[in-house]
Amino acid sequence: MAARSRSNLARLPHPEPGHTAGTGRGAALSIGLSAVIVTASVQEPRVLTIRLPGADGEDGRVEALPSGPLEAAHRTLEIGLRAWVERQTSQKLGYVEQLYTFGDRDRAAGEAALALPALTVAYLALVREARPAGAADAEWRGWYRYFPWEDWRGGKPALLDLIEARLEAWAVGAASDAERRLRRERVGLGFGLHGAAWNEELVLERYELLYEAGVVAEAPRDLGYSPPQGAPPAASGVGMPMALDHRRIMATAIGRLRGKIKYRPVVFELMPPAFTLLQLQRTVEALAGVRLHKQNFRRLVEQQGLVEETGEMSAATGGRPARLVRFRREVLLERPAPGLRLRPGRRPAG
DSSP: OOOOOSSOOTTSOOOOTTOOOSOSTTOOOOEEEEEEEEEEOSSOEEEEEEEEESSSSGGGEEEEOOEEEOOTTOSSHHHHHHHHHHHHHOOOOOEEEEEEEEOOSTTOOSGGGGGSOSEEEEEEEEOOOOOOOOSSEEEEEEGGGTOGGGOOBTBSOTHHHHHHHHHHHHHHTOSSHHHHHHHHHHHHHHHTOTTOOOOTTOHHHHHHHHHHTTOSTHHHHHHTOOOOTTOOOTTSSSOOOOSTTHHHHHHHHHHHHHHHTTTSOGGGGSSOSSBOHHHHHHHHHHHHTSOBOHHHHHHHHHHHTOEEEEEEEEOTTSSSOEEEEEEOTTHHHHOSOOOOOOOBSSOOOO
16 A cells, blocks of 8 residues: 555645545555745744635634645646645745655544545745735744744743643653653753753654644544543644644744754845845844844854845834845855854743
């Protein structure tokens, strides 16, 4: 039997005739395409979502990523992805990179899983925000809506106290001492406990722990079990759930982008043509979920030669006018890995 995908597309548009899901021996390989489309401001990063019929979300609808199957008319995976995104949201994509291919069988249970595509290829796209106007309900949503424990700009999120308590209970409940130790090590490394430091890039690892421990709403939904009697509901404030496996895909994209801004100038794909250094710093902080030391950040930007002055000033800062700068594209030819090597201004309080 063909491998079942974690990212089932049963409620997304179905393949045209001739596209057969991997439902049995000899079935044609089916490929699904999903896009994590990111825009950002000094306040928060946002992702473009659509609303699908379902019992999970508000008003009987559930939030999802723009997705669809690879069709015969699509010459390449990327062309197919761009076509689906434009069809569903009217958003034209600029910067796009392939993120990951999901083809696991452990998050699809029951007869419905048999209709899933064998593989889902996910992409990360960076855009300057445009108003969606597709046929489907499309809306920009702050990504901390789905991952509220990832935003440390104001210190340690209060939600983490609840999360850590649930993960500790999960670790203690392991069947053996060896498994108990392993679980505690994973929780410590993922969430910066037991002497470990918080690593902002481990977004996927943290989400996987929450899923495995049954803390997020997708776990009981996907695996078909109910929480023990008296246990708090999995969805009680632990981020907004998404259709299928789309929150896992988004976690992969956030971790990738947080790592990538350190060695490639991809953040400038999200900036307006002219901006202030403070706007750049706040945008990077919003993406990374941590505060940065102002002088160190400006020194790094100058040393890397990432920007140049436009000769104009901005009065939109609310204080003294600030110099406007723009990205120096020549830097891409001058050094192999120009980026922003983040140094938090202070270690977030535990």
